[in-house]
Amino acid sequence: xxxxxxxxxxxxxxxxxxxxxxxxxxxxxxxxxxxxxxxxxxxxxxxxxxxxxxxxxxxxxxxxxxxxxxxxxxxxxxxxxxxxxxxxxxxxxxxxxxxxxxxxxxxxxxxxxxxxxxxxxxxxxxxxxxxxxxxxxxxxxxxxxxxxxxxxxxxxxxxxxxxxxxxxxxxxxxxxxxxxxxxxxxxxxxxxxxxxxxxxxxxxxxxxxxxxxxxxxxxxxxxxxxxxxxxxxxxxxxxxxxxxxxxxxxxxxxxxxxxxxxxxxxxxxxxxxxxxxxxxxxxxxxxxxxxxxxxxxxxxxxxxxxxxxxxxxxxxxxxxxxxxxxxxxxxxxxxxxxxxxxxxxxxxxxxxxxxxxxxxxxxxxxxxxxxxxxxxxxxxxxxxxxxxxxxxxxxxxxxxxxxxxxxxxxxxxxxxxxxxxxxxxxxxxxxxxxxxxxxxxxxxxxxxxxxxxxxxxxxxxxxxxxxxxxxxxxxxxxxxxxxxxxxxxxxxxxxxxxxxxxxxxxxxxxxxxxxxxxxxxxxxxxxxxxxxxxxxxxxxxxxxxxxxxxxxxxxxxxxxxxxxxxxxxxxxxxxxxxxxxxxxxxxxxxxxxxxxxxxxxxxxxxxxxxxxxxxxxxxxxxxxxxxxxxxxxxxxxxxxxxxxxxxxxxxxxxxxxxxxxxxxxxxxxxxxxxxxxxxxxxxxxxxxxxxxxxxxxxxxxxxxxxxxxxxxxxxxxxxxxxxxxxxxxxxxxxxxxxxxxxxxxxxxxxxxxxxxxxxxxxxxxxxxxxxx
Numbered sequence: 001x002x003x004x005x006x007x008x009x010x011x012x013x014x015x016x017x018x019x020x021x022x023x024x025x026x027x028x029x030x031x032x033x034x035x036x037x038x039x040x041x042x043x044x045x046x047x048x049x050x051x052x053x054x055x056x057x058x059x060x061x062x063x064x065x066x067x068x069x070x071x072x073x074x075x076x077x078x079x080x081x082x083x084x085x086x087x088x089x090x091x092x093x094x095x096x097x098x099x100x101x102x103x104x105x106x107x108x109x110x111x112x113x114x115x116x117x118x119x120x121x122x123x124x125x126x127x128x129x130x131x132x133x134x135x136x137x138x139x140x141x142x143x144x145x146x147x148x149x150x151x152x153x154x155x156x157x158x159x160x161x162x163x164x165x166x167x168x169x170x171x172x173x174x175x176x177x178x179x180x181x182x183x184x185x186x187x188x189x190x191x192x193x194x195x196x197x198x199x200x201x202x203x204x205x206x207x208x209x210x211x212x213x214x215x216x217x218x219x220x221x222x223x224x225x226x227x228x229x230x231x232x233x234x235x236x237x238x239x240x241x242x243x244x245x246x247x248x249x250x251x252x253x254x255x256x257x258x259x260x261x262x263x264x265x266x267x268x269x270x271x272x273x274x275x276x277x278x279x280x281x282x283x284x285x286x287x288x289x290x291x292x293x294x295x296x297x298x299x300x301x302x303x304x305x306x307x308x309x310x311x312x313x314x315x316x317x318x319x320x321x322x323x324x325x326x327x328x329x330x331x332x333x334x335x336x337x338x339x340x341x342x343x344x345x346x347x348x349x350x351x352x353x354x355x356x357x358x359x360x361x362x363x364x365x366x367x368x369x370x371x372x373x374x375x376x377x378x379x380x381x382x383x384x385x386x387x388x389x390x391x392x393x394x395x396x397x398x399x400x401x402x403x404x405x406x407x408x409x410x411x412x413x414x415x416x417x418x419x420x421x422x423x424x425x426x427x428x429x430x431x432x433x434x435x436x437x438x439x440x441x442x443x444x445x446x447x448x449x450x451x452x453x454x455x456x457x458x459x460x461x462x463x464x465x466x467x468x469x470x471x472x473x474x475x476x477x478x479x480x481x482x483x484x485x486x487x488x489x490x491x492x493x494x495x496x497x498x499x500x501x502x503x504x505x506x507x508x509x510x511x512x513x514x515x516x517x518x519x520x521x522x523x524x525x526x527x528x529x530x531x532x533x534x535x536x537x538x539x540x541x542x543x544x545x546x547x548x549x550x551x552x553x554x555x556x557x558x559x560x561x562x563x564x565x566x567x568x569x570x571x572x573x574x575x576x577x578x579x580x581x582x583x584x585x586x587x588x589x590x591x592x593x594x595x596x597x598x599x600x601x602x603x604x605x606x607x608x609x610x611x612x613x614x615x616x617x618x619x620x621x622x623x624x625x626x627x628x629x630x631x632x633x634x635x636x637x638x639x640x641x642x643x644x645x646x647x648x649x650x651x652x653x654x655x656x657x658x659x660x661x662x663x664x665x666x667x668x669x670x671x672x673x674x675x676x677x678x679x680x681x682x683x684x685x686x687x688x689x690x691x692x693x694x695x696x697x698x699x700x701x702x703x704x705x706x707x708x709x710x711x712x713x714x715x716x717x718x719x720x721x722x723x724x725x726x727x728x729x730x731x732x733x734x735x736x737x738x739x740x741x742x743x744x745x746x747x748x749x750x751x752x753x754x755x756x757x758x759x760x761x762x763x764x765x766x767x768x769x770x771x772x
């Protein structure tokens with residue numbers, strides 16, 4: 001669809017001819033998605049939008065609704081796709097990857113079972129999706145010999161997305177071959193739906209696959225990490241933004257920005273193209289994709305600001321001598337945690353004092369901490385504020401800020417003279433080794449969860465291949481080590497002083513931040529351990545300044561236990577991932593779990609990882625070549641010139657770490673990952689005091705039931721609410737819409753997706769189709 005969408009006016013004559021061919025039945029619409037996306041890293045919600053966009057277009061323009069989905073070139077396929085395909089009206093699927101050596105059977109056809117028990121039939125095209133120009137007939141001859149035992153089979157030919165399509169010469173050669181072999185075979189030009197119909201009628205017993213169709217091209221789980229991070233950010237902004245826009249529209253009468261959101265969604269979908277998001281494109285593709293994602297982010301930034309202002313209706317104007325920040329919680333549940341934002345002083349401070357913030361949240365005093373602001377201007381004016389608070393669900397929360405004068409900005413005692421720095425808030429105890437900058441202990445309620453030397457940055461030999469990972473010859477590893485005080489001070493830009501490379505940089509009633517500085521070869525990094533004064537979870541911020549070639553970087557966490565199950569979030573589900581240091585792909589979280597312990601890691605845009613004997617390796621970046629692969633040709637990247645590699649420069653990563661007993665922690669992990677990614681929206685604003693303040697839009701009382709979408713319906717007047725069960729258990733939840741006094745009780749099978757339609761006038765909720 002993307003081709004038609006972008007070329008309609010320029011190729012209108014061709015387009016009309018195609019429509020005529022479709023009408024007469026000589027041109028078949030296959031797949032019917034917006035485009036062929038990556039099928040591992042986009043969220044399940046994004047895949048639904050991709051299908052819905054294509055389905056609307058092909059139905060409106062051609063009157064066609066394919067029942068076979070096609071993703072020939074995608075690098076693997078999440079098991080969560082099965083339920084999406086099933087609910088979207090697809091009964092079959094054609095893929096080329098992974099290849100036959102990934103299966104313990106030879107058949108190209110198999111049943112693929114999803115998390116909720118639904119199934120589709122898959123055809124794995126072993127001959128791949130394209131033939132060499134002018135060689136289609138001889139490739140078909142080889143295919144016939146290899147599939148002689150199959151009663152019915154499918155052969156794909158044509159040059160495909162590598163240029164040229166189905167050539168006249170190939171068609172002529174194939175027609176001749178069809179005549180020559182008509183006594184042995186019934187070979188016809190057909191379509192995929194007809195193939196699957198005949199396959200079913202044959203009664204062939206097909207093998208069953210109950211896992212994701214992975215691994216494929218493991219390097220693509222990490223290549224061009226900026227694209228992956230910005231893609232995740234735009235997903236977060238769209239799906240949290242839609243929830244804001246729905247609240248502003250339904251509760252405050254603001255017009256829903258449907259056209260703007262649709263434009264941002266199409267930016268997101270195009271960035272999910274299977275050579276863009278995976279990072280296998282050229283540097284020009286990377287730049288184009290980043291620009292496209294930035295366009296979508298700018299749209300969402302503007303619309304969220306407008307909605308945020310609308311949602312402050314009924315809030316009183318701020319008092320003289322104070323500042324005010326509003327935080328919108330887009331989620332249907334309370335959030336308790338630490339929230340950081342910036343605001344200005346009511347007036348510039350020209351006095352010889354420092355103004356320290358004190359906050360209230362929704363009228364109640366909360367723990368408050370001032371930290372180093374983003375501005376380095378010489379006047380005490382801009383303030384970074386961190387609070388410990390509970391935000392009310394699906395509504396605006398008001399933060400009033402007062403300031404008290406203290407003699408100067410807080411400074412913190414050096415810790416480098418101690419062997420270790422110990423942080424203990426009563427529930428969590430963490431130990432930082434001041435000689436290494438690494439974490440030697442992380443205990444929750446007295447139980448140890450890591451081994452010494454955890455959160456170590458390690459560089460590994462890599463291939464220059466954009467799709468691959470590691471070298472077949474060796475995989476040498478070098479650790480980034482703590483910089484000397486002189487090296488660390490130079491790296492930090494301190495020209496006139498020397499300070500330790502491990503230090504406390506923030507401390508107060510809300511949290512403590514410890515910074516450590518590392519380096520190896522031509523690269524350096526800072527790592528910040530962010531410890532809250534309440535709770536058992538902490539955050540890691542890692543800033544890498546990378547200048548290496550053909551090397552990949554991991555953040556290694558050594559669990560205190562060596563055996564367990566390695567899990568990862570996938571589309572509308574969770575999957576057990578392979579171990580033994582083999583690279584795997586997941587979405588917002590990974591977890592290493594045994595009967596008694598769970599160590600969880602939530603990310604905001606990193607997908608690749610590995611584990612071996614309890615050592616979790618989060619893959620941060622890889623400096624491979626752009627679109628570099630050898631194939632059957634001479635080795636690439638041997639030109640006698642400078643050749644650009646990926647990931648040269650600054651890259652920043654954030655993780656949330658939490659350990660505990662598996663039950664409650666794992667049941668609520670998708671919710672915690674959603675909070676970390678779709679963060680509450682904060683902005684400084686002085687409201688007018690006009691209007692009427694309303695309550696929350698929606699609440700859901702089960703922590704394992706996740707609100708995937710709340711948006712304006714595209715096909716009729718109303719709103720779409722999409723929820724799913726995330727813990728893999730039967731569940732029940734009450735969905736409440738207070739404005740209409742509506743309570744809708746939901747019952748779920750494990751990992752089940754439910755789509756609902758809300759009539760915004762009456763508050764009536766009813767079940768709806770997946771696609772809108």
